Amino acid sequence: MKVKTTETHHDSQHLEHFRSLLSEHMAKKGLRSTDQRRLIVETFFLSPSHVSIEELLSQVRKQDSRVGYATVYRTLKLLTECGVAYERKFGDGLTRYELADDASHHDHLICVECGTIVEFEEPEIELLQERIAKKHGFVLRNHKHEMYGVCGECQARA
Amino acid sequence: MKVKTTETHHDSQHLEHFRSLLSEHMAKKGLRSTDQRRLIVETFFLSPSHVSIEELLSQVRKQDSRVGYATVYRTLKLLTECGVAYERKFGDGLTRYELADDASHHDHLICVECGTIVEFEEPEIELLQERIAKKHGFVLRNHKHEMYGVCGECQARA
DNA sequence: ATGTGTGCAAAGAGTTTGCACAGCC
């Protein structure tokens, strides 16, 4: 499946932050740094937003073909636990992952036909959200805003 | 996660509309009306929004214990195809279904402390959504907009 | 040395499908 995304690189400042988050978490839990984990983590950092396990594994195997997919699952679970990655399920049956700080400032527009995912940002919606929350006496922590529809290509194909 | 909902009944006007949508679709495709289909469809109409296959099947089996789950899957696929139901995947691994007109214009504000759910409507957000969709060439089908935060009571209690 | 991490394959969970029989039109 095709995933459109504009973000493929992440600036090294953030990456340093995430690397240290991970190290701390691993130190605290007595976890070990292995070749596979380092490779998977760095590959994840270089991946487009919303990578699936399979996409990530195939990238990883370009460097080391013996890595098993269970290791990728386990490593991404680890990244999720320590707040470096977010797990996203868009309903195509795959779990996708993105860097944690990507999640804060964009939402998703998803094609129900072909699964294409487009990211969008809309400050006005953010403002309206705050207003609604305030009206109901809430202090916002976070939100999930996904729009489902049919993309241009799929409309043309129909 | 449990999905709380306030909607359990649907007014009979809409149901008539949906029943005829279904009949037409079945007539057009030469599909047949069977005891199982009628039972499953009517049970679905009486179910809370966001029923899962399993919940629906267990309700159906109270009336006829010999119904198989494949039939429920197939019938809900049918309802989805003819626009009577919407399929929703919230990420807990289950597919849930709701009457098409429920996928309406209210969204949810959820307290992360006590679980209170407030429904809200914000026409301006709807407009912005349409604008964003159009900008990316999408035709919107539906959306999920959930805001998580701390409600007034829980703030006071902290 | 100790115990975590890895790869493999098998097990799980939810959904779909192939098949023989049941039953609508």
Added chain:
DNA sequence: GGCTGTGCAAACTCTTTGCACACAT
């Protein structure tokens, strides 16, 4: 009677887990 629908079980897909061995600390 012809063809669709059903129930069952097996197949599928994605993810998790158990196990024996590899390897960090």
